[in-house]
Structures are given as structure tokens and as C-alpha cells.
Amino acid sequence: MTVLLSAKNLSVRFGGVLAVNRVSFEVRRGEVLTLIGPNGAGKTTVFNLISRIYSPTAGALEFEGRRLDDVAPHEIATLGIARTFQNIELFEHATVLQNLLIGRHIRRRTSAWSEFLFMPSVREAERDARRKVEELIDLLELQHYRDSLVAGLPYGVRKVVELARALATEPKLLLLDEPSSGLNVEETEDMAFWIEDIRRDLGITILMVEHDMALVSKVSDRVVAMSQGEVLAVGTPAQVQANPAVIEAYLGTAGDLSSLRRPKTGVPA
Amino acid sequence: MRFVFKTRYDQDIDLAKDGVQQFWYAGLLVALLVAPLFLPDYWLAQLTFVLIYGIVAVGLMLLAGFTGQFSIGHAAFMGVGAYMEAFLAAKGWPLPLSLACAMGLSAAVGVVVGLPALRVKGMYLGIATLSFGFIVEEVFARWESVTGGNTGKPVVNAQLFGWTLDGAAPFYFVCLVCAVAATVMALNLLRSPTGRAFVAVRDSEISAQSMGIHLARYKSMSFAISAALAGLGGALYAHKLQFISPEQFSLVQSIDLLLMVVIGGLGSIHGAFLGAIFLIGMPQLISLGKDFLPPAIAQAAGLQGVIYGAILVAVVMLEPTGMYGRWVKVRTWLELYPFYRRGMFKRQKSFQKSERLK
Amino acid sequence: MLLLQIIVAGIAQGCVYGLIALGFVLIYKATETVNFAQGELMMLGAFCGLAGVTVLGLPLWAAGILAVVAMAVAGLVIERGIIRPVLGQPAFSIVMITFGLGYMARGLVTMIPGIGTDTHSLAAPYKGEVLNVGGLVLAAEQMVIIAATTLLCAGLFALFRYSRIGVAMQASSQNQLAAYYMGIPVQRLNGLVWALAAAVAAVAGVLLAPQTFVHANMGFIGLKAFPAAIVGGFSSLPGAIVGGLLIGLVEAFSGFYLPEGFKDVMPYVVVLVMLAVKPTGLFGGNARKKV
Numbered sequence: 001m002t003v004l005l006s007a008k009n010l011s012v013r014f015g016g017v018l019a020v021n022r023v024s025f026e027v028r029r030g031e032v033l034t035l036i037g038p039n040g041a042g043k044t045t046v047f048n049l050i051s052r053i054y055s056p057t058a059g060a061l062e063f064e065g066r067r068l069d070d071v072a073p074h075e076i077a078t079l080g081i082a083r084t085f086q087n088i089e090l091f092e093h094a095t096v097l098q099n100l101l102i103g104r105h106i107r108r109r110t111s112a113w114s115e116f117l118f119m120p121s122v123r124e125a126e127r128d129a130r131r132k133v134e135e136l137i138d139l140l141e142l143q144h145y146r147d148s149l150v151a152g153l154p155y156g157v158r159k160v161v162e163l164a165r166a167l168a169t170e171p172k173l174l175l176l177d178e179p180s181s182g183l184n185v186e187e188t189e190d191m192a193f194w195i196e197d198i199r200r201d202l203g204i205t206i207l208m209v210e211h212d213m214a215l216v217s218k219v220s221d222r223v224v225a226m227s228q229g230e231v232l233a234v235g236t237p238a239q240v241q242a243n244p245a246v247i248e249a250y251l252g253t254a255g256d257l258s259s260l261r262r263p264k265t266g267v268p269a
Numbered sequence: 270m271r272f273v274f275k276t277r278y279d280q281d282i283d284l285a286k287d288g289v290q291q292f293w294y295a296g297l298l299v300a301l302l303v304a305p306l307f308l309p310d311y312w313l314a315q316l317t318f319v320l321i322y323g324i325v326a327v328g329l330m331l332l333a334g335f336t337g338q339f340s341i342g343h344a345a346f347m348g349v350g351a352y353m354e355a356f357l358a359a360k361g362w363p364l365p366l367s368l369a370c371a372m373g374l375s376a377a378v379g380v381v382v383g384l385p386a387l388r389v390k391g392m393y394l395g396i397a398t399l400s401f402g403f404i405v406e407e408v409f410a411r412w413e414s415v416t417g418g419n420t421g422k423p424v425v426n427a428q429l430f431g432w433t434l435d436g437a438a439p440f441y442f443v444c445l446v447c448a449v450a451a452t453v454m455a456l457n458l459l460r461s462p463t464g465r466a467f468v469a470v471r472d473s474e475i476s477a478q479s480m481g482i483h484l485a486r487y488k489s490m491s492f493a494i495s496a497a498l499a500g501l502g503g504a505l506y507a508h509k510l511q512f513i514s515p516e517q518f519s520l521v522q523s524i525d526l527l528l529m530v531v532i533g534g535l536g537s538i539h540g541a542f543l544g545a546i547f548l549i550g551m552p553q554l555i556s557l558g559k560d561f562l563p564p565a566i567a568q569a570a571g572l573q574g575v576i577y578g579a580i581l582v583a584v585v586m587l588e589p590t591g592m593y594g595r596w597v598k599v600r601t602w603l604e605l606y607p608f609y610r611r612g613m614f615k616r617q618k619s620f621q622k623s624e625r626l627k
Numbered sequence: 628m629l630l631l632q633i634i635v636a637g638i639a640q641g642c643v644y645g646l647i648a649l650g651f652v653l654i655y656k657a658t659e660t661v662n663f664a665q666g667e668l669m670m671l672g673a674f675c676g677l678a679g680v681t682v683l684g685l686p687l688w689a690a691g692i693l694a695v696v697a698m699a700v701a702g703l704v705i706e707r708g709i710i711r712p713v714l715g716q717p718a719f720s721i722v723m724i725t726f727g728l729g730y731m732a733r734g735l736v737t738m739i740p741g742i743g744t745d746t747h748s749l750a751a752p753y754k755g756e757v758l759n760v761g762g763l764v765l766a767a768e769q770m771v772i773i774a775a776t777t778l779l780c781a782g783l784f785a786l787f788r789y790s791r792i793g794v795a796m797q798a799s800s801q802n803q804l805a806a807y808y809m810g811i812p813v814q815r816l817n818g819l820v821w822a823l824a825a826a827v828a829a830v831a832g833v834l835l836a837p838q839t840f841v842h843a844n845m846g847f848i849g850l851k852a853f854p855a856a857i858v859g860g861f862s863s864l865p866g867a868i869v870g871g872l873l874i875g876l877v878e879a880f881s882g883f884y885l886p887e888g889f890k891d892v893m894p895y896v897v898v899l900v901m902l903a904v905k906p907t908g909l910f911g912g913n914a915r916k917k918v
Contacts, residue, residue, distance in 0.1 A: 051479055077481030089479075091472035093536070094465075097281075101462075102469050106481035108462045112490065115461040116454045122461055123282060129462075130278045169480065339719060385899070389906045391718060392661045392861065396853050397902050400895035407892045520850070524726055531723045570744060571843070574734030581727030585720045586713055 004029045004173055004205050005050070005081075010059035012049060019045045021229040022059065027173065032199055032206045034216050036240070037226035038250060043209040044086055045229075047175050050207075051083055052076055063173070077106045080172035084162045084179065086209075092151040096142060096161050097133065099150060103168025104129040136164045140194065156187050167198065174198065176208040180215050188215055195219050213241070225249070284456055301445055305438040314509070315553070317441050319545045320448040321505045326529050326541035327455050328498025333527070334536040335459065336491040337471030338386050339395035342402020343499055343526045345382070348409055348518030350375045350500025351507035352416050355424045358508070364427040364434070364443070371504040372497040378405070379496025386488045390474075402523055409515035421514030424507045434508075444505055451498055455538055458494075467491055528577065532584050534591025543592040551577065631763055633879045639769035641875020642776040646831035647852035648859065648867035649783070650824035655861050657796040657820040659718060660710065663725040665828055666849020667732035672698045672829025673836040673845060674736060677749050687751050691833040695826045702825025706818045714803065714817070729846065736843045743843060749836035772834045779830060780868055783823075787864065796820060851878070854894040858901050860911025869909060873897075 005027040012020045020042045027033050035043040048054050050061060052073045061068040063079055071079065082103075091099050107129070110122045137143055140160050145153060150161065159179065166174055179195070180188040192215055198204050210216050216223060216237055223240040225232040227249035233240045240246055273280075273287050285291040305313055325347060332338050350371040357367035385397035409416050416422060427434045427443070434440045458464040466487050469477035474484055507513045525548060533544025555573055588595050602609045647665055654662045662668075672694045679690025705728065713721055737743040753767040787793035799806035799813040806813050832845070839845065851874060859870025874894045882890040901908065 053475065053478075072483075073475075073478040074481055074483045077479060083479055085476070089473045089476035091469055091476065093472055094468050098465055098468065102465045102477075102480055102482075105462055105466060105469075110461065112458075112463050115463050116457055118457040118461065122457075123279075126282050126461065127278050130281070165480070333719070339722075385902050385906075389902055392655075392722070393857065393902060393906060395661070395722070396857055397899060399850075399853065400898045403895045404892050404899075407888055411888050520847075524730075527723065527726070531720070535719075571734030571737030574730045575738065576734075578727040578730030578732075578734060581730065582709060582724050585716070585724045585727070586709065589713075589716055589720055 002029045003027070004064060005207065006062045007046070008060050008062070010046070010049060010056050010061060012045060012054055013057045019229050020049065020056075023226070023229070023231050024059075025224045025231060025234060027205060027207050029205055030199065030203070031221040032195065032208065032219055034220040034223050034237075035207070035209045035226060036211070036213075036216060036223055037232075040228070041226040042229040043226055044177055046226075047083060047177055047209065050076075050081065050175060077169050077171075080170075081175065082166035082169045082171035082173075083175035084159075084166050084177055086177040086181070088155075088158050088162055090150045090158060090162055090165070093149065095147050095149055096145045096153070097137075097147060099161060099165050100133040100136060100168050101129055103165040104132060106169055107132075132170075133168055136167050139167075139197065140164050155182050156184070159183065159191075163194070167202070167204075171204060173205045173207060176206060176210075178209055178211065180210065180212045188212060191215070192219050217241075282460060284453075284460070298449075305441055310437050313437050313441055315549055317437070317444050317509055318506075319542070319549045320441075320444040321502050321509065322526075322529065322548055323542045323545040324448050324451045324505070325499045325502035325526060326533065326545050327451050327538060328495040328502070329526055329530050330533075330535070330538060330541045331455055331458070331467065331498075332491050332495035333530060334540070335464065335471060336467040336488065338383070338488060338491060339391065339398065340382075340492075340495070341395045341399040341527065342382070342405070342520070342523050343398070343495075344518040344520075344522035345402045345405035346375045346379060346496040346499035347503030347506065347522070347526075348405060348513075348515070349378050349496075350503030351513045351518070352409065352422070353500070354504035354507050355422050355513060356415060358425050358427060361428065364429045367427075368447075368501060368504055372500045375500025375503070376493040376497040379492040379494075379499075380489050382496070383489050383492030386492065387485045399520070399523075402520060406515050406519055409518065416515070419515060421512055424511050424513060426511075427508050440508065444509075447501060447505060451501065452538060452542075455498075459538070463487070463490070528581055532581065532591055534593030536590075537593045539596070540591050540593040543596075547592065551580075628763065633883055634876065635763070635765060635769060637876035637879030638872055639766075639772045639875070640878060641855075641872035642772045642868075643831050643835050643848075643871070644852045644855045644874050645868040645871020646776060646779070646827055646834075647849045648855035648871045649780075649864060650827045650831075651852060651856045652859075652861060652864055652867040653820055653824045653827070655856075656864070657799065658710070658714060658817055660714075660721045661718070661725070662824065663722060664729040664732060664846075665824070665852065666846030667729040668698060668702070668825050668828035668846075669832040669835070669849055670736070670841075670843065670845040671701065671732055672825075672832030673749070673841045674832075675829065676833040676836060677747055677841045680749060681747075687749075687833075691830070694829045694833050698825040698829035699822040702821040702823070703818050705825070706821035710821065711814060711817065733843055733846065746840045746842040748840050749833075751837035768837050775830065775834055776868070779827065780865075783864065792816070792819070851894050854898040857898050857908055860908025863908065863910035866908055866910030 003026045006025070008024050010020055010023045011018065023042070023046060025033070035046065037043055045054070049056055050068070052068065052071055055069075063081065066079075091102065094102075108125070110119075110125050115122050137146060140163065142157075142160060142164060145157055145161070150158065153161070159182065163176070163179065176195075180191050183191060195206060195208075196219065199206055208220075220237055222235060223237050224234050225240050225243065225246045232245045232249060233243040235243070275281065280286060285294055304316060308316065325343075329340065329343055332340050353371040353374050354367050357370060362370075382398055382401045386394050389397065410419050412418075427440070429443070434443065459467075466477070466482045469480060469482055470484060470487050470491075478484060503518075529544035529548045530541060531544075532547050533542070534540030552573065555576060584591060590597070598614050601613065647669055650665045650668070651662060654660055654665075675694035675697045676687070676690045679685045679693045680687060683690070683693075685693065709724060709728065710721065713724060751768065751771075753771060756767040758765040758767065758770065795806070795811045795816055798809065799811055799816055803813055835845075835848070839848065852871065855870035855874045856867055857870070858873055859866025859868070874897065877893050877897055878890055881893040885893070
């Protein structure tokens with residue numbers, strides 16, 4: 001049970017707002033860990049800290065034992081961390097295939113000079129990249145959209161393309177930001193299967209942010225509940241859902257709940 | 270109706286997608302090779318200019334169309350290449366060597382001009398490049414010992430492997446070789462990881478970083494390559510005109526270059542050459558058309574400006590994908606005949622989103 | 628004393644740059660478009676003023692008002708006819724349209740038979756008059772420019788502070804679709820902004836005309852307003868004026884103390900320094916995308 005990513009007392013402050021406050025958790029190799037919490041809890045901010053879009057004002061992040069303090073944003077992918085974005089950050093004016101091929105960028109073996117001349121080594125590298133990307137297209141059933149420009153695609157397909165692009169980097173850790181938001185029931189079921197496949201067949205550890213509690217319970221090994229930038233509880237999905245602090249953050253106190261029940265006349269409560 | 274049946278990945282990787290395309294491009298190459306035999310000197314000179322401006326346009330297309338970096342002072346790079354070439358040719362350097370030096374210096378200046386790109390985006394970058402353009406133009410005018418100042422500098426003929434290129438045809442072939450080489454190299458870049466990285470930088474910087482693309486390195490590279498190509502074009506331009514002066518590389522020229530890539534079709538290499546044909550061909554068309562206009566309009570000095578401006582406005586409003594975009598639509602109509610559907614290329618009404626927050 | 632003289636000259640010139648920059652910033656704040664034809668709008672305003680004085684025989688102040696009104700209408704027409712259909716396209720394309728408009732404006736003016744290609748002087752009633760303030764010689768033209776600019780700024784400040792237009796403008800520039808949903812009459816606002824920017828440019832043109840003469844290439848003076856807008860911060864209206872003043876001062880001082888040719892280049896050097904040190908300008912804010 002090795003620890004792949006660990007956050008220790010992670011904090012980040014934006015002006016006067018403490019978006020993330022002494023957050024600590026561990027992601028174990030091979031597991032699916034989900035961050036849940038109401039909006040504004042700081043879940044995506046944690047992701048942005050891991051991707052090095054922001055720098056923490058206190059605390060530390062470690063990946064495979066190595067601290068991430070001075071890693072530049074573009075070096076995160078080479079370390080083996082890939083992510084999807086909440087609001088989809090695809091390359092709109094490129095085709096799906098080109099988007100996925102860009103995902104292979106860190107596996108590039110050719111230099112710009114050899115690319116100018118398109119030496120045979122470059123052609124071979126292009127064929128290789130294409131083969132790898134086609135495997136992902138098969139896995140996620142994107143064949144129909146291969147040559148379509150992303151700009152014209154429906155939302156559900158774009159989410160899948162974003163997932164495929166992240167997988168194309170062959171990461172060790174995959175950060176999924178709300179993978180099922182905007183998807184219908186059938187698409188969400190597909191997503192659940194894919195997450196299982198990714199974990200089992202591709203051996204990738206997954207850290208996700210999710211609101212759909214059914215999906216969370218089905219897929220996650222452990223859950224971290226956050227609220228107002230702090231960690232409320234860590235445990236299995238069942239444990240966390242039963243945790244009183246979590247219930248209070250989501251629904252209000254138990255007392256409030258009973259006052260919402262309409263009294264039935266003549267029937268004992 | 271033609272359907273391309275793909276069986277190998279190489280078909281997507283290749284430059285010419287199938288037999289028909291290969292045929293047409295080969296035909297174009299042959300036509301360009303035999304042009305000096307058929308074209309009178311004047312038209313050959315115009316074709317040479319199309320090739321020269323085409324090279325510069327390819328560079329600018331890479332920078333603005335594919336990497337999304339505004340460059341409003343691009344003529345400065347042409348000027349750097351032109352003056353370097355004039356300087357070295359006067360010293361008797363052979364052409365390949367002096368061209369390489371001109372390109373190298375332009376690339377270096379390009380990296381310097383691209384430094385603001387690492388910090389600012391969009392219009393700020395545009396104005397930074399504009400500022401550089403003014404400063405470089407002023408340097409050309411002031412550094413009289415090297416550039417001859419505002420009075421300009423005559424340029425001697427190029428020396429290639431011992432013999433002097435003083436005819437229209439030999440120089441045309443040099444330009445043709447350079448243009449083909451520049452185009453092929455640009456296309457090679459675009460179908461390999463570097464070119465895709467450029468497109469990534471254009472479309473979403475944050476996403477590009479999360480894919481492992483080092484923004485600073487690719488932006489600088491794009492500026493360097495684009496400036497080198499502009500320098501190459503400038504050097505050839507200097508030899509063709511045999512005289513250069515700072516005002517040939519001013520803001521007006523920079524805007525002409527941008528006009529070229531926008532009208533040609535932003536985001537395609539074909540567009541670069543179509544734009545060059547437009548830029549060189551338009552004055553010819555205007556002089557032809559002058560006979561049909563009343564003298565008051567035809568003789569007016571501002572006619573060319575009005576027409577260029579009007580066409581630019583019309584292109585952006587009606588056909589934002591430029592000449593090449595229009596050609597793609599025509600070609601699709603021909604390919605799919607009679608099954609072309611009218612709404613195939615319909616543009617969605619788009620609403621403005623802030624580019625500051627990109 | 629000489630120092631003060633240079634400062635006054637710099638401030639007067641800077642006011643003109645500031646006015647043009649104000650036009651830029653107005654349009655940028657509302658539609659995130661940079662209007663490279665702003666200088667040409669100024670030139671057209673100057674020509675309107677010229678027409679008012681020479682053809683209609685109006686006194687300068689009346690011709691000025693005529694120019695302002697005419698350019699405001701022109702601004703509305705340009706926005707309605709040319710800019711509105713293309714909003715939503717990438718900023719680069721819209722910038723190219725403004726370049727095209729500039730070309731057309733310059734070309735059309737040059738085509739006017741007889742007048743277009745010449746340089747004209749616009750006689751101002753206060754031309755040549757000077758004020759002597761304790762040894763300091765102040766040209767009346769400079770004083771008029773400074774006074775007019777101050778009045779105009781006060782008016783605009785009141786407009787934006789005490790009306791909802793400012794907030795509505797910002798909203799429609801950041802996310803046009805959402806602004807529509809909020810019931811903001813985005814298109815009418817944009818028209819208003821362009822009319823305002825064109826009117827401000829006309830004022831700048833009429834103020835500048837007595838000094839620089841009226842000719843078709845006057846618009847290139849407007850290019851110096853870009854450094855002004857950058858220095859002040861592209862999203863800040865007071866910044867535009869302050870930036871303009873700074874650039875005017877830089878020009879005045881470098882014209883006097885530095886060798887020839889530097890005067891034209893210094894504003895651009897200042898821009899580059901500003902972009903290296905504080906890209907958002909003196910008064911600009913920092914906006915960053917939240918992913």
C-alpha cells in the first residue's frame with residue numbers, strides 16, 4: 001500500500017480568502033479516491049495546487065516522495081500526473097485526433113530540427129503516437145469523432161475527449177474534475193465503467209472530484225469530504241456519508257431535518 | 270464524387286493525401302519551374318515577389334495563425350534580414366552563407382521581440398510588437414554607418430557558387446527553391462509534435478501546460494522561426510529591388526503583411542500564398558480597372574487604400590476563413606456534387622467571450 | 628523655468644494623446660476590441676471641424692461641436708454596420724477590421740478632390756496668443772487643450788460614476804451572452820460607447836488641428852496613444868489620461884534633452900519597459916482565468 005500523492009497541511013490564501021485550510025490526505029497507489037463537498041469547498045483549488053497552477057501559501061504536496069514545491073506547471077505531466085478540467089479546456093480549433101496526439105507530447109523523442117526535415121525517425125514516432133492514441137479511441141468509443149473539430153462537438157463527447165487526452169499522457173495519477181457533470185444517466189454509467197477499466201486495466205490511480213453520490217459510492221475506494229476549505233472526514237463512502245459533520249455540511253443539523261417533516265394527523269410519529 | 274479510403278496511418282501523416290492531390294501539386298511545381306520560359310520579364314518579377322512575400326507570410330502564419338501570437342511589427346524582421354543581406358553581399362559573401370546569417374540575425378531579434386509574449390497576451394503583445402517595430406525602424410534610420418540611414422542603401426547582386434545572379438530567371442529560381450523549402454519545412458513542423466504544440470498554445474495555454482508543453486520555449490521558437498522566415502524574405506526582397514530604405518519596413522508594410530495572412534485565410538499555409546498573390550496582384554487589378562472608372566476616382570491617390578480597406582473589412586465580415594476558406598467550400602461543393610448540403614459550413618452566431626480570461 | 632515650459636508643453640501634447648487613449652480604453656472596456664482606427668477618427672473629426680470653419684463659416688467652437696456630433700453619428704454607424712456583425716469573432720479579426728477602416732478613412736479623405744491631399748491650417752481665434760504668468764510663457768492653444776480635456780474628463784467621470792452604464796459596459800465585455808441574459812441592451816450600449824469614443828476623438832482632432840495642421844495622415848499621431856493606454860492600463864479610464872500625460876512629458880523631455888530621432892522612439896521604449904515591469908499598467912487590474 002504505497003502512497004502515491006500526499007498533501008500535508010496544504011493551505012492557500014487568495015487575498016483575504018483562505019480557500020484551502022490545512023488540508024491533509026493521502027492517495028494510495030491503485031485506488032480511486034474522491035473529493036466531495038459542497039460548491040466552494042476548495043476541491044478544484046486542491047487540483048489546481050497539484051497541477052501547480054497555484055502555489056500553496058503553506059503546507060506541502062509530495063508525489064512519489066518528491067516535493068512539488070518548485071515544479072513548473074508544464075513539468076507536472078512529465079512526472080506522471082494528468083488532469084481534466086471542470087469547464088473543459090480542450091483545443092477547440094483542432095480535431096479530436098490532434099487533441100489526443102497533443103496528449104502524447106511528453107513522450108516525444110524527436111527534436112525540432114529533425115521535425116523540420118521530417119526525418120524517418122519522426123515518421124516512425126508519428127506512427128507510434130497514432131497507434132497509442134487509437135487504442136484510447138477504441139477504449140472510449142470515439143471512432144466516429146476522430147476527425148471532427150472539437151468546437152462543434154456535443155458536451156458529453158467533449159468530456160470523453162478530455163478524458164482520452166489526459167490518458168494519452170500515460171499518467172500514473174489521473175485527476176478527474178467532475179467527470180459526470182453534464183452527463184445523462186447512460187453516459188454516467190459509461191463513465192463509471194471507464195473509471196473501473198482505467199484503474200484495473202491501465203493501472204492508473206485516480207483522484208476525482210464528484211458530486212454524483214451514486215457514482216461516488218459505486219466507484220470509489222475512499223472518500224475525502226471537504227467543506228469551506230477544510231477536510232471534514234476521510235474513509236470509505238459509507239463511513240463518510242454517515243459522518244455527522246458531513247451530513248451537517250451538506251444538509252444542516254439533524255434537528256433541522258425533523259422539523260421539515262410534515263406531521264401526519266392521527267398517526268403516531 | 271470522390272471518396273478517399275484510408276488503410277494506413279501514413280495517409281494521414283503524408284503531405285499530399287492521395288493521388289489526385291499529388292497530381293495537382295506536382296503540376297503546380299512543374300508550372301512554376303517552366304514559368305520563366307513563358308512569362309515576360311515583368312510578370313516573372315511579379316511572380317518572384319509573390320514567392321518572396323509568400324515566404325514571409327508562411328512565417329507570419331505560423332506565428333499568428335498557428336501559435337496565436339499577435340505580431341503587428343513584423344516588417345521589422347524583414348528589414349533586419351534585408352539590411353544584413355545588403356551588408357554581407359556588399360562584402361562579397363556567397364548567397365547561401367549570407368542568407369543563413371540574415372536568417373540567424375532575424376531569428377535572434379525575433380526571440381528578443383518575443384520576450385513580451387512570455388508575460389503578456391493578446392493586444393498587449395500586439396502593441397509590444399508594434400513598439401519593437403517602430404524602434405527597429407528608427408534604428409535603421411539612425412545607424413547610418415551600416416544602413417545608410419534614410420537615404421537608403423543600394424544592394425549588389427547575389428553571388429552563388431562563383432557566378433553572379435543578375436538575371437531575372439536565375440534569381441527567380443533561387444526564390445522558388447527558398448519558397449518551396451520554407452513551405453515544406455513549415456508543413457513538416459505542423460504535422461509533428463512541435464506544430465501541434467503551437468496549436469495548443471494558441472487554443473488554451475493552461476491546458477497546454479498540463480500536457481507538458483513549455484509555453485516560453487514554444488512561444489520563443491515560434492517567434493524565432495517566423496522571424497527567420499521574414500528575414501529570408503527580406504533578404505531576397507533586398508536583392509530583387511536592389512535598393513532598400515527604412516520606410517519600406519514601416520508600420521504600413523507590417524499591416525500589409527497582416528492583411529495578407531488574414532485575407533489569405535488565417536490558419537492555413539495555402540492561405541499564406543493566396544494572400545501573397547492578393548497583395549501583389551491587387552495593384553495590377555486596380556490599374557487594369559482604372560480604365561473603367563471615371564477619372565476623378567481613378568486618378569485619386571487614395572484609391573488603393575480604400576479598396577484594400579474595403580476588401581479587408583469585407584473578408585472579415587463575410588468570409589472570416591479567408592480566400593482559402595472560400596476555396597475549401599468551393600472544392601467541397603465540387604467534390605460532393607450533387608450532394609452538397611447548403612448548411613455545411615454555416616457559421617453559428619457567436620457571442621463574445623473575454624479573451625483576457627483565457 | 629525652462630523645465631516648467633517643457634512640462635507645460637508635454638502636458639498639453641499629453642492631453643491629446645490622453646483623449647485618443649481614452650477612446651481606445653472606452654471601446655476596449657466595453658467590447659474588448661482595440662480600435663486601431665481611433666487616430667483616423669481623430670483625423671476625420673479635424674476635417675469636420677475644418678469643413679465647419681471654411682465651408683460653413685462657423686466660429687471654431689461651433690465647428691467643434693459640429694465635428695463632435697458628426698463623429699458621434701459616424702461612430703454609431705460604424706458600430707452598427709461593421710463592428711456589431713463581427714463581435715464574437717476572435718479579437719485579432721476585429722482588430723484587422725479596424726485597420727481596414729483606417730485604410731478606408733485615409734483613402735477616402737485623400738480622394739476628396741482638391742482638399743484631400745493638401746495640408747490645411749485651421750485658424751483658431753486664440754492662435755498665437757500667449758499668457759505670461761510670472762515669466763512662464765503659456766501658449767493659449769496649450770491652455771485650451773488642457774482646459775477642454777479636464778472638462779471632458781470631469782463629464783465622463785460623472786457619467787460613469789453616477790450611472791449604471793459603467794457596470795453594464797464591463798459586464799458585456801466579459802461575457803456578452805450572460806449580459807444579454809441579464810437584460811443588458813448590449814448592442815445599444817456598444818453603439819453608445821463607439822459614439823462616445825468617436826466624439827472624444829473628434830474633440831482631440833479639433834484641439835490638435837491648430838497646432839499640427841489638418842491632413843490625411845494626421846491619424847498616425849494617434850499611434851502614440853497606444854503607449855499611453857498601455858502605461859495607464861488598458862482597462863482604466865483615468866489611466867488613459869494619466870498615461871497620455873506621461874507619454875507627452877516623455878516626448879517633451881526627450882525632444883529637448885536627447886539626440887534627434889529619440890523623441891519618436893521613447894514612448895515605445897517606455898511601453899516595453901512598462902510591459903516588462905507591470906504589464907497591466909499603472910492603474911490596470913489583474914484578471915486571471917479560473918479553471
